[in-house]
Amino acid sequence: MSNAMLEVRELTTKYITRFGEDVYAVDHVSLKVEEGKTLGIAGESGCGKSTLALSLMGYYFPPLHYTSGEIIIDGHNISGMDPDVVRKMILGAEIAYIPQSAMNALNPTQKIIHFIEDVIQEHDLYVTKKDISDRARILFETLGLPAEVLQKYPVELSGGMKQRTVIAVSVLLLPKVLIADEPSSALDVTSQKMVIKMLRQLMETGLISSMIFITHELPLLYNVTDDIMVMYAGQIVEKGSAREIVFDPLHPYAKGLMGSIIVPEKGLRDVKLAAIPGVPPNLKNPPSGCRFAKRCKFARMECEAFSIPLRDIGGGRAYRCIIPEKELREIYAKEAYKNAR
């Protein structure tokens, strides 16, 4: 029975807009990441994946505010902890965040090594600069980054190099949970590969215990993650193992999402790419019923009537739809048959 490195229960966080309105970007989300596992979070832009990632850190910057729920890292409940304690003990040390477009995440007028010094000194007051330098060098080399990078300014590094540097810096304090937010989206394919390789290496060598991988690039999910969570309009709409979600999605949105992946194979020319028409709802006034109902091909009257809970069907699998599993599969089978003709 492996340890849950990260457990989240009914986390709700909101943005307060300039006009004082509440936007619940993360709405009663629960998840669990086991030791040694990678959880992927998928969904289209604006569904709340990044906000969820930010919410998990335990430190909230306005306009983001914590409303309710629990975040437990390796047994410690960090929600509700004093922000200063969170800053010193949790951020970077227990849970680390690699931002989107990490290339701009480095201070342009500071050498990498100086930034590392600042980070380590915030957490560990009595370490000498030499120690820091050694520690950094070892880590960088382990991860395949040349040690010279440490003495450079961000402007002297290529995009891919910057991204990998940011990843390396993020794991300096050997956090238990690493959240990678779209780590490879802004890169060329070769750099992408290097980044993924690096992340994988981090997991395999045990430098980090668990990882959350956020992306809107679906093809990556299967290769990188163990479990997947699909988000839509601030809610989780389906979760399960990577294999299950990619090849056998249940929720109509997840199904549509996976159906939009182009897999190069024979017969591709005749396959129509299915796009999901419509746009996600405005989270200022979320619809009371199923948030996907308006765009769902199989929606019924009851769907928009009342809020739909997550339906647990065992084995870590769950989805948010009122249609029972068996019925859903029948519907999908019929659809597939129709399209094949």
Add this chain to the structure above:
Amino acid sequence: MKHTFQQVFHSGKFVFGFSIFAAILLIVIFYPLIIKDPPLQIVGQGTFFEPGIYVSVYDSIASTRYTLHLDDAAAKRVASKLNEEDRLAMKEWLVKAGIPENEIDVTDTEILLDQWVNNYDPQKNVPGMTNAKRNYFVRLNNSLKGLLSTEGVSIAVKNAETGVLEETGGVKQSDYVNVSRVASVRVLPLGTDNFGRDVLTELVAATRVSLQIGFVAGIIATLIGLTLGLLAGYVGGLVDDAIMFVTNLFTVIPTFVLLILISFSIGQEQRGAFIIAVVIGFTSWVWTARAVRAQVVSLRNRDHVNLSKLSGHSIGHIILTDILPYIASYVVMALILQISAGILTEAGLSILGLGPRTTEVPTLGLMMNWAMVYQAQILGKWWAYFPVLLVIALITFSLNLMNTGLDQVFNPALRD
């Protein structure tokens, strides 16, 4: 386009700035139609008349008289004659004469007069008073008696033949004239300047001229900046390098100093308002050129431009139809700022004495110059310089406000 206009006029800042500016423009246009006096006409003989309503005394005498009995007329009359010094002197005497100090109120003329009249005795020997002082009080008393008397004054005219003064009429203390019936009345809301000119009329004319100079300078500068920016940005290469080189030169070399040199060298005779405007325009295009170039460079590689290029359109056509519309907003903003800068530059030049000729038209800078040279600020003649400053500030403020408003409309990232 229409949508842009709607957006623009929705922007609070723009509308506010625009209304101030429009108000100034309207005043400048309509005032001369109502008051047709030439602005540099010398109205007053003497310097720095205070703002007020100036009534011809001679014509008042000839005007129809009305008898009014006003309670406070006498008190007001005396009050205006008694200055602070005299009042304090009276108080001093009264105190020495034995009246308790707290009963004497220097500001209440009636009571003070009362006490004085009741108590003053020229014969009384007040200890410690010099002769000179005593004479002063006697004089004061006499002049007060004169004020308090209810006699009127006589009007006498010299007989053309005998040269003797003959009384032709009188003015009683209860005689009043209706100012609107008096033949010659001149309202000078801002008084006169050191030469004796009506400041308000002068100010309106000066504003007009300064605005004209600003417009001309602004348009010239914007045109030059636009052309150079377009060329540098679109053509690139050597042309870009050359233009940028010149631009950088003019950025660093202080153009105001160049202006001084040029303006002086043009000479007094040639220095009309228009020439000055042209010169200012030719030296202030730098910032606009740079801004336009930056925009054009970013537009140069956009898809629609490439499409035009592929379609074989000429450079001129591409610039006109594909690039200009996108930089139009910047050009408008640049124009507004250039106008504002032009007005300020002219003011600065005029203060140095290098502005337009002083004999034909006033400009805002010239008015400042005159006020300064004749030391209006030190003498406390605020009307000679403060309204000018206010107008300058209002113009630049409204223009800048319009510009900020426009900036926020065209650049949503700046909306706060």
Add this chain to the structure above:
Amino acid sequence: MKGYRKYFLNKLAWFLVTFVFAFLLNFILPRLMPGDPVAAIVARLAQGMTNTTGVQAIYEQYTELFGTNKPMLEQFFLYVRNVMRGDFGFSFSQYPRSVADVLRSSIWWTVALQFPAIIVGWLIGNTFGALAAYLKGGFDKVLMPVSIFVSNLPAFGMAVILMVVFAVNLKWFPTSGGYGFDLIPSFTWAFIWSVIIHYQLPFWSIVLIAIGGQAIGMRSMAIYELNADYVKYSRFMGIKDRKIIGYVFRNAMLPQVTGLALSIGTMVGGALVAEIIFSYPGLGSTILTAVRGQDYPLISAATLIITVMVLSANFIIEILYGFIDPRIKAAQAD
């Protein structure tokens, strides 16, 4: 230090080029304009139309020194030679003082006033702008409208306001001059104190205007930087806000320094006019009297000196920038 060499040489080259260009302009422009003052001098000389032999002598001396009846190219070399020697001829309006003499006395007043004022104004303005961006709330709400208002005032406007309020009405400071009229320049305490008192109003006029201009710009820069990605990332790595602010302001300052270099020209121009309002014995007043007295040599020399001052200031700031922006050294090193 090696990395700086390229940068330094680059800036030096630019300085020399602009200097040469400015020099040329200073020579050519007056002679190109319709009212060519040099030609006018020659004309007046030739016609002998002046009433006093004294004035005639001045013109003679000028043509002698600058060779105005010779071809343009020769004139130019004469001009260069004269400037190198520091000889600008005699001042027309203050004969028998030489132009160099007049300038020598007024240039130090201007330098002592303007450059500290501009720098102080720049520092305070940037600090206010940065504070407004960081603290937000009340301070920001007060600073913004005030800065907008002040930045729209021309320098002479501020000068007049300060003069009227503090000198004429409150009588805390004198209204004009560099020092008391009854004093002779000397190293006595009385004189120095008088200078300091007379220095205040012109100084603060320039400082306040500079603050207005800088505060707004710095505030925008700081707001922009405060929202930068690296700020968020640093926070998430647990770094204290105080340290992050250090990063932000260092980064926001850099473009402000460049901005200062670029705008020194305009600021000096405005400051000169402010000097005039106070009859401060600097270059501003010198130019004013020169214009009134049709004193071409003085104006020509004064404009040249001012231009050189501005160019030098610009050069120094650019060099300093190379030291404070670490990327410059890095970029040059490879």
